Amino acid sequence: MQTVQDDTGRRYLLLKHADHASLVRDPESGNECYIQNDRLESVDERPLETAATMIPDSVRSLVTSVHDEHTLGLLVELDARGPLGVRTLLDAYDVCESDLHGQLTVLKASGLLEETDVDGQRGYRTTETCTTALDALADPSSGSRSSDASETLADTATEGSDLEFDP
Template identity: 70%
Template sequence: MKTVQDDTGKRYLLLKRSEHASLVRDPQNGNECYVQNDRLEDLESESALETAAGCVSDPVKTLLTNVHDETTLGLLVELEERGPLGVRTLLDAYDFCESDLHGRLTVLTAAGLLEETEVAGERGYRVTETCGRALEVIRVDEGDEPTATAETSDVS
């Protein structure tokens, strides 16, 4: 499978190529259609899997690519739930050593998921709007079991 782009700049996944037209799939909605070959160009700079990931919203992609364990995810959930927290509070309330917390906060801030703020006159952190939107999308309602369905994965 390859990524192709039509003459309007729209990206597709190439499914099948014939002499005059190609069958392509829109990664955003899954629709398949034929497009004339003279309207398509191959994109070597983007893999088919990167194109397929285009159906995932940017906030969720940022969260998924920067949060690599449940502890870090829990840190973001707690900061969203409890509001901005100072570094001392984070160290006292949660099971982090100072260097581990600093490393996580640095990565999450660089990714745009956290932003530094002042809490009670000291340095603290809060989730960004991007992080809040991503957490809202992935959060499970009470009583619901987390499942990977077309409904939950079709977020824009």
């Protein structure tokens, strides 16, 4: 499998190469279609990275940064309870200070938490990216797949060609 892009810059996964047209899959919608080869070019991106683009950016950030249920629970609690001070986190959740510091540092670096002031002390709150990701995970029906994705792909795939779109 290989990552390719068409002449509009849209990226696809190359499934089958033929003489005049290639079968490609849109990683965001999952739809497959044929696109003329003269409209495609290879892209220096790993196919699995391209495939991952079907997942919203916020969810990808969360999934790649959170490696255990404890850390996920920390984000869920911070999102539900609002900004919390470090002392409150240490007392309420019975966590080791160095472990908490490590988790907070990683989550802040990944853009899921931001430092804030809570009653004159250092605290943390979830970012909009984190809240969006947690909402998407809690309610999968709020995902990013748009209902008109197949129409967009059909328009892109057949523009300037006699090829048929096969959703």
